[in-house]
Amino acid sequence: MIAIDLIQSTAETLMDKAAIEIPDDYLAGLKAAAAAEDGDLSSFVLQAMLENYEAAKEDRRAMCGDTGTPRWYVKMGNETVIEGGPVALEAALRRATANATNGVPLRPNRVHPLWRTDHDNNVGIGAPEIEYGYEPGGEWIDLITVHKGGLFGTDYRMLFPSDGIQGIKRFFLDSLVAFGKRGLACQPAIIGIGLGGCKDTCMVLGKRAACLRTVGDRNSDPRIAAMEEEFTQLGNSIGMGAMGFVGKSMVIDTHIEVGYCHTGGMQMSVHAFCLSSRRAVARVFPDGRVEYRTDPDWFTDYQRRETVEWQMPKGHEKSA
Amino acid sequence: MANAKGPREIRLSTTPDADALAQLRLGDIVYLDGLMYTAREGVYIRALEDKANIPLDLPGQSAANFHCSPAARINPDGSFEMGAITATASFRFAKWLPEWLAKTGTKLVIGKGGMSSKDYKSYFVPNGAIYLSTVGYGTGALLGRGIERVESVHWQEELGLAQAMWLIRCRKMGPFIVASDGDGNCLFERENERISRNLAEVYEGTRPATLKRFGETDDKSDELI
Ligand code: SF4
Numbered sequence: 389m390i391a392i393d394l395i396q397s398t399a400e401t402l403m404d405k406a407a408i409e410i411p412d413d414y415l416a417g418l419k420a421a422a423a424a425e426d427g428d429l430s431s432f433v434l435q436a437m438l439e440n441y442e443a444a445k446e447d448r449r450a451m452c453g454d455t456g457t458p459r460w461y462v463k464m465g466n467e468t469v470i471e472g473g474p475v476a477l478e479a480a481l482r483r484a485t486a487n488a489t490n491g492v493p494l495r496p497n498r499v500h501p502l503w504r505t506d507h508d509n510n511v512g513i514g515a516p517e518i519e520y521g522y523e524p525g526g527e528w529i530d531l532i533t534v535h536k537g538g539l540f541g542t543d544y545r546m547l548f549p550s551d552g553i554q555g556i557k558r559f560f561l562d563s564l565v566a567f568g569k570r571g572l573a574c575q576p577a578i579i580g581i582g583l584g585g586c587k588d589t590c591m592v593l594g595k596r597a598a599c600l601r602t603v604g605d606r607n608s609d610p611r612i613a614a615m616e617e618e619f620t621q622l623g624n625s626i627g628m629g630a631m632g633f634v635g636k637s638m639v640i641d642t643h644i645e646v647g648y649c650h651t652g653g654m655q656m657s658v659h660a661f662c663l664s665s666r667r668a669v670a671r672v673f674p675d676g677r678v679e680y681r682t683d684p685d686w687f688t689d690y691q692r693r694e695t696v697e698w699q700m701p702k703g704h705e706k707s708a
Numbered sequence: 709m710a711n712a713k714g715p716r717e718i719r720l721s722t723t724p725d726a727d728a729l730a731q732l733r734l735g736d737i738v739y740l741d742g743l744m745y746t747a748r749e750g751v752y753i754r755a756l757e758d759k760a761n762i763p764l765d766l767p768g769q770s771a772a773n774f775h776c777s778p779a780a781r782i783n784p785d786g787s788f789e790m791g792a793i794t795a796t797a798s799f800r801f802a803k804w805l806p807e808w809l810a811k812t813g814t815k816l817v818i819g820k821g822g823m824s825s826k827d828y829k830s831y832f833v834p835n836g837a838i839y840l841s842t843v844g845y846g847t848g849a850l851l852g853r854g855i856e857r858v859e860s861v862h863w864q865e866e867l868g869l870a871q872a873m874w875l876i877r878c879r880k881m882g883p884f885i886v887a888s889d890g891d892g893n894c895l896f897e898r899e900n901e902r903i904s905r906n907l908a909e910v911y912e913g914t915r916p917a918t919l920k921r922f923g924e925t926d927d928k929s930d931e932l933i
Contacts, residue, residue: 429735449848493781496868630844634899663844
């Protein structure tokens with residue numbers, strides 16, 4: 389059984405880490421973009437960003453004054469037991485969110501959509517979101533916090549099979565050009581694309597593709613992996629860089645996730661995980677061990693399974 | 709951050725005189741010294757629509773309006789803790805800014821994304837005001853380092869921490885980019901125009917979506933199929 393106090397204290401540490409420490413994979417991606425950038429103003433902006441990450445870590449202050457909308461992805465092994473059960477778990481994550489908002493401090497962003505009520509702690513109806521996933525085997529729990537920013541940089545569109553890859557490219561470009569102007573998407577970003585599913589799951593897939601995969605990670609389907617690379621190049625060929633200035637750093641990486649959809653449609657969503665690509669992960673074990681990391685490792689073979697029954701693919705026998 | 713062929717860097721007061729403003733060019737990098745205040749929709753509505761008295765002397769104390777909500781807390785002893793500050797998108801405030809600039813004598817509007825050259829020409833230039841954009845937008849920690857002291861916060865009970873009016877004493881706060889000039893030219897429009905020239909080539913071969921949306925046609929009697 390995993391102790392609930394340990395879950396809460398780990399979750400508080402994660403809130404702090406996510407807000408302050410830029411993940412290494414994104415940092416390496418941004419450094420590569422900065423080295424390749426030749427637009428004057430874009431280069432200046434990227435340089436300032438790199439200094440900003442250093443300042444955040446040195447001073448232990450939030451890298452961005454806008455906290456985005458902190459949320460939780462929780463993954464459990466099939467044998468995981470939590471002290472107090474799922475209700476206690478959700479309460480612990482809500483408490484951790486509220487405590488860290490005051491502690492770091494983070495900006496209290498969350499308000500009621502109509503009455504604009506602000507609890508000054510990023511907690512309210514449906515906030516923070518908590519989403520779940522499961523893996524065969526294991527007694528651990530993975531706590532993943534993502535502080536995704538941006539009112540801009542996300543869009544959905546119903547495409548059809550006849551729109552094809554060229555239609556997907558068009559909507560990809562439309563989204564980048566629209567949200568990239570004046571840098572409203574805070575690019576260069578990790579672009580997540582959801583294809584298929586239903587309207588709601590298409591949005592969920594795209595957001596997870598942006599937030600729960602690391603820079604350099606490729607989809608396990610080689611043809612989708614090739615698209616990811618092609619789309620990154622396409623995005624960087626627009627001629628737009630950081631803040632919408634002339635440049636070539638728009639996309640740090642592209643991640644595409646698919647879900648089976650209605651035979652007549654081809655839903656598509658686009659999400660930009662901004663310059664403050666904030667995510668932090670910890671695996672908590674029943675014996676009290678906590679392992680911190682920045683790779684959510686969400687999209688395992690199990691999460692992408694296609695068959696009725698689950699069978700571990702050959703050569704993948706390591707426990708997830 | 710200075711590099712040989714990079715943009716020009718300038719120190720500027722938050723109560724700048726006309727000469728200091730006149731020397732600013734699009735794309736210059738600015739660092740600010742002095743007192744700045746935060747104001748966004750909550751403050752504008754309260755001051756302009758509800759006609760509440762503005763709790764400080766503008767522009768005497770400050771002529772710099774930051775469109776932001778800081779990541780801050782008020783400690784039990786009444787002191788403040790402010791970590792990072794990041795601008796919010798300014799175009800949403802166009803409704804109130806003409807009246808606000810005229811009423812408060814604000815000379816520097818600092819925010820995210822800028823306004824249009826139409827806005828600049830119609831009410832920035834006549835009020836002698838300039839727009840400064842934060843850099844990269846996500847540089848909250850760097851800007852946080854430019855906070856010398858949080859002097860006070862007003863209207864936090866009425867508006868909440870995020871919408872309240874914060875008074876921030878800054879020392880070399882920045883970097884900011886000059887996004888409008890004395891003639892009302894717009895840095896972002898200049899960049900957009902340069903980028904647009906390349907777009908036809910990038911889009912070549914892509915396919916417009918089969919299902920249209922309103923916005924792609926403005927005729928509401930059109931069928932969107
Ligand atoms: S989009 Fe990201 S980097 Fe930009 S202001 Fe929001 S949280 Fe900060």
